[in-house]
Amino acid sequence: MTTSHYILKNASILGGAKSDLYIADGIIKEIAPNIIHEGATVFDINGSIALPGLVDLHTHVREPGREDSETVLSASKAGAKGGFTALSAMANTSPVADTAGVVEQVFRLGQEAGYLNVFPVGAVTQALEGKQLSEIGAMADSVARVRVFSDDGFCVSDPLVMRRALEYIKKFDGVIAQHAQEPRLTVGAQMNEGEVSAKLGLKGWPAIAEEAIIARDVLLADHVKSRLHICHVTTAGGVEIIRWAKARGIQVTAEVTPHHLLLTDDLAASYDPIFKVNPPLRTQKDVMALREALADGTIDIVATDHAPHSSESKDCEWQEAAFGMIGLETALSIVHKTMVQTKLMDWQLVADRLAIAPAKIGRYDAHTKGLTVGAPAHVTVINPEKSWIVDRDLVLSKSRNTPYHGIELPGVVTHTFFNGAATLIDSSVVSKVVN
Numbered sequence: 231m232t233t234s235h236y237i238l239k240n241a242s243i244l245g246g247a248k249s250d251l252y253i254a255d256g257i258i259k260e261i262a263p264n265i266i267h268e269g270a271t272v273f274d275i276n277g278s279i280a281l282p283g284l285v286d287l288h289t290h291v292r293e294p295g296r297e298d299s300e301t302v303l304s305a306s307k308a309g310a311k312g313g314f315t316a317l318s319a320m321a322n323t324s325p326v327a328d329t330a331g332v333v334e335q336v337f338r339l340g341q342e343a344g345y346l347n348v349f350p351v352g353a354v355t356q357a358l359e360g361k362q363l364s365e366i367g368a369m370a371d372s373v374a375r376v377r378v379f380s381d382d383g384f385c386v387s388d389p390l391v392m393r394r395a396l397e398y399i400k401k402f403d404g405v406i407a408q409h410a411q412e413p414r415l416t417v418g419a420q421m422n423e424g425e426v427s428a429k430l431g432l433k434g435w436p437a438i439a440e441e442a443i444i445a446r447d448v449l450l451a452d453h454v455k456s457r458l459h460i461c462h463v464t465t466a467g468g469v470e471i472i473r474w475a476k477a478r479g480i481q482v483t484a485e486v487t488p489h490h491l492l493l494t495d496d497l498a499a500s501y502d503p504i505f506k507v508n509p510p511l512r513t514q515k516d517v518m519a520l521r522e523a524l525a526d527g528t529i530d531i532v533a534t535d536h537a538p539h540s541s542e543s544k545d546c547e548w549q550e551a552a553f554g555m556i557g558l559e560t561a562l563s564i565v566h567k568t569m570v571q572t573k574l575m576d577w578q579l580v581a582d583r584l585a586i587a588p589a590k591i592g593r594y595d596a597h598t599k600g601l602t603v604g605a606p607a608h609v610t611v612i613n614p615e616k617s618w619i620v621d622r623d624l625v626l627s628k629s630r631n632t633p634y635h636g637i638e639l640p641g642v643v644t645h646t647f648f649n650g651a652a653t654l655i656d657s658s659v660v661s662k663v664v665n
C-alpha cells in the first residue's frame with residue numbers, strides 16, 4: 231500500500247487531450263478532468279505528455295562483477311531519470327547470469343534499489359560460450375521468472391545450439407534474444423565495412439555478418455515454431471528479412487537502439503572511441519530504413535543497449551577501446567528527435583515502441599496495460615517543448631561514455647512514477663523511493 235498519492239494535473243495523455251491522473255495505492259485510480267483529492271500531492275504538468283513508464287529490454291547493469299562501471303542501483307537511477315520503470319538486465323555479467331542463483335541475486339538487487347523493476351535476462355549458454363545450454367528451466371522457475379534469454383555480447387552462432395534453445399523455451403513461453411553477429415565474418419572488426427572503413431584503414435564489419443544470422447534464425451524459429459527476438463538491428467537488409475519473416479507469420483520481434491536511429495559510421499573519422507559500438511554505426515541509408523521500420527512496426531521496439539564502460543576502457547586508442555555507449559538517460563530525447571520531430575511517429579506510437587511492446591515481448595505483464603484506470607501506476611512525463619544539453623559529468627550512470635556530450639536534445643523527462651511511487655520529480659531522481 232502506498233502512503234503517498236498524487237494528482238498529475240493537465241497531462242496530455244499520450245500526446246492527446248488534457249486530463250488529470252490520480253495515482254494512489256500503486257495504481258492509476260482515475261483519469262478525468264479536475265480531479266480533487268484531499269491530501270494528494272499535486273503536480274501541475276501544464277500540458278506535458280504522460281506516457282506509460284518506459285521499459286528497456288536491453289540494459290547492461292554490470293553487476294555482479296564490474297561495479298566500477300555500473301551497479302543495479304546506479305542503472306536504476308539512470309533509468310528513472312530517463313523515464314524507465316523496468317529494464318532487462320543482460321546476462322554478460324561476472325559471473326555470467328547462467329544459473330538461478332545469479333538471476334535471483336540481480337532480481338533482488340533491483341527490488342532493494344526500488345526505482346524500477348529489474349528483470350534479469352538469462353544466458354542461453356553456459357558462460358556465454360555458445361556450447362552447452364545454461365540452466366534455462368531453473369532460471370525460468372526461479373523467483374526472477376526469467377522469460378528472456380540471450381548471450382548478448384556474443385552471438386549464439388552454432389545453429390544446433392540455437393535450435394535447441396528455441397525448442398526449450400517454448401514450454402514456458404520464453405523468447406531467445408539474439409545478438410546477430412556471424413563471428414567468422416567479424417574477426418577483428420572495428421566498424422561498419424564500407425567507404426569510411428576503407429578510408430580510415432579500420433577493419434570492416436559487413437552488414438551481411440548481421441543479416442546472415444537474422445536470416446538463419448527466422449528460418450529456425452519458423453521450423454520449431456518458437457519465439458525469436460533480434461537485438462539491435464542496424465542494417466537495411468536486416469529490416470527486409472524481418473519484414474519478409476513477419477509477412478510469413480514467423481514469431482519474430484526486433485529492436486533498434488536510439489544511437490542507430492541517429493548516428494552514422496562517418497563519425498568514426500574522428501577516431502573518437504565514444505562512437506565505437508557493437509553492432510557498429512552504419513550508413514545514412516541504414517538509418518533511414520531503421521526509422522521507417524520502427525514507424526511501420528517491422529521493428530517492434532526501441533531498446534537502449536545501455537553499455538557503461540569505465541574511462542580506462544574508453545579513453546584510449548580506437549583499436550583498444552571497448553565497444554558500447556550509455557543510453558538510458560537520453561533514449562526518449564533521441565526518439566523525440568529522430569521519430570517525433572520528423573513526424574514519423576506520434577506519442578501514441580512512442581508509448582507502444584518504448585513501453586507496451588517491449589513489456590509484451592518480455593512477458594512483463596504489469597507493464598503491458600498502459601495508461602488505463604486500474605493499471606499499475608508506471609507513468610512517465612515528458613515536456614516536449616523544453617530541451618537540454620547533455621553533460622557527461624552530470625549523468626547518473628557510473629560511466630560517462632555518452633556520444634551526446636555537449637549536444638542539445640529535445641524533450642525533458644520531468645516525472646517518473648514506478649508502482650505509484652515518485653522516482654523522478656521535476657527532473658530530479660528522488661534520493662529514496664517512498665512507498
Ligand SMILES: [Zn+2]
Binds near residue numbers: 382383384409462
Ligand atoms: Zn548486443
